[in-house]
Amino acid sequence: MTLPTITATRYVLPLREGGSLPGVVEGNDLGTYVIKFHGAGQGPKALVAEIIVGELFRRLGLRVPELKLIQLDPAIGKSEPDFEIQELLIRSAGLNLAVDFLPGSFGYDGSAGNPGDQAMARILWLDAFVANVDRSWRNTNLLVWHKNLWLIDHGAALYFHHSWMPAEKFATLPYDASDHVFSIATPDVPGVDAELAAAITPELLTEVIGLVPNEWLEDGDRERYLDYLTARLDKRSAWLPGGAR
Ligand SMILES: Nc1ncnc2c1ncn2[C@@H]1O[C@H](COP(=O)(O)OP(=O)(O)O)[C@@H](O)[C@H]1O
Ligand SMILES: [Mg+2]
Structure with a gap:
């Protein structure tokens, strides 16, 4: 694909x-x-x-x-x-x-309420998993369009690939949730852990990694992304905001 x-x-x-x-x-x-x-x-x-x-x-x-x-x-x-x-x-x-392009969308600033505990918990869990540092109040990278929340700008996530730090290091790298737009609402992140961890199968990761064009990759990068993300999934207790249940 x-x-x-x-x-x-x-x-x-x-x-x-x-x-x-x-x-x-x-x-x-x-x-x-x-x-x-x-x-x-x-x-x-x-x-x-x-x-x-x-x-x-x-x-x-x-x-x-x-x-x-x-x-x-x-x-x-x-x-x-x-x-x-x-x-x-x-x-x-x-x-x-x-x-x-989402015409007429505007940046999420919380003024129209939040998207609900379950949605906030899933977004926070996933941002922690991919180490996305770009979802703060100053810069939510969330757009509201037709009353729904849309997620944009994931270019700063997966930052391990700039240095290719050891996979074991990325696997346990803590996530500073205090800066995250939804941390103040204290959504039940451990409550969505089992569902998300089970849904992120090696097949799913392989599929999305497979969508990256060769032009932007070095030899072996696809395997590396799979290894790093699989290792991090296994070590959730080390980075999950609120801890794994
Ligand atoms: N799909 C989109 N539809 C409408 N506006 C967008 C879309 N993507 C980005 N924008 C607007 O452009 C800004 C910059 O895009 P973004 O992807 O966040 O780039 P950057 O990496 O430079 O922060 C966003 O904050 C938003 O205002
Ligand atoms: Mg941005």
């Missing part, structure tokens, strides 16, 4: 809220997408994390905007006056990540 591949036909505008300067583009399928560039600060590994984490969360029933691969010809941005954006487009020629 692979993600669909489209081609960017028009650069619409930069999204300046994010640190990685993603942009809005139109695709040759007439869709509108947020494009996340392989030439941005963290490089293609951020896009690898977006795919593995986003597609895992989606398969576990969370809402994640559809992901596609997108071919970029930097010439589509030639009328963009900003030098920084021109540079980013040129560095990002070729394959990038397209995230379905």
Whole structure:
């Protein structure tokens, strides 16, 4: 199985809220997408994390905007006056990540209430599992769209791949939940542990890792992602907020 591949036909505008300067583009399928560039600060590994984490969360029933691969010809941005954006487009020629654009969505800030204990517990459990440090109050990376909560921006998760620290170290790496947007609501994280741990099978992990294009991987990386995530799943008592039951 692979993600669909489209081609960017028009650069619409930069999204300046994010640190990685993603942009809005139109695709040759007439869709509108947020494009996340392989030439941005963290490089293609951020896009690898977006795919593995986003597609895992989606398969576990969370809402994640559809992901596609997108071919970029930097010439589509030639009328963009900003030098920084021109540079980013040129560095990002070729394959990038397209995230379905949710028009009229707004950033979650808690003002319209929370999504319920079960949903908050599952999101916190999963963010701890993939070591996602980007879900704080300052920057929730949650969008509200048609009254539902959508999860975006998983590029900072799986950060072990920047150094490939030993898998045993990542397996037991604690997660600082105090900064997480839902920690203050103290959802029952141990209460969702059995369900989520059972659902994350080696087959499911292999499937989502298999969606990453070869262009962004070194030899052996797929096996490494599987090993690291499997090891962490086995050592839940070390990192689970609230402890495993
Ligand atoms: N699919 C989307 N639909 C609508 N807005 C989006 C979408 N993805 C991102 N955004 C907006 O763009 C901002 C930056 O995107 P994000 O993926 O968080 O990038 P960064 O890695 O730079 O933080 C988000 O905070 C949000 O406001
Ligand atoms: Mg962000």
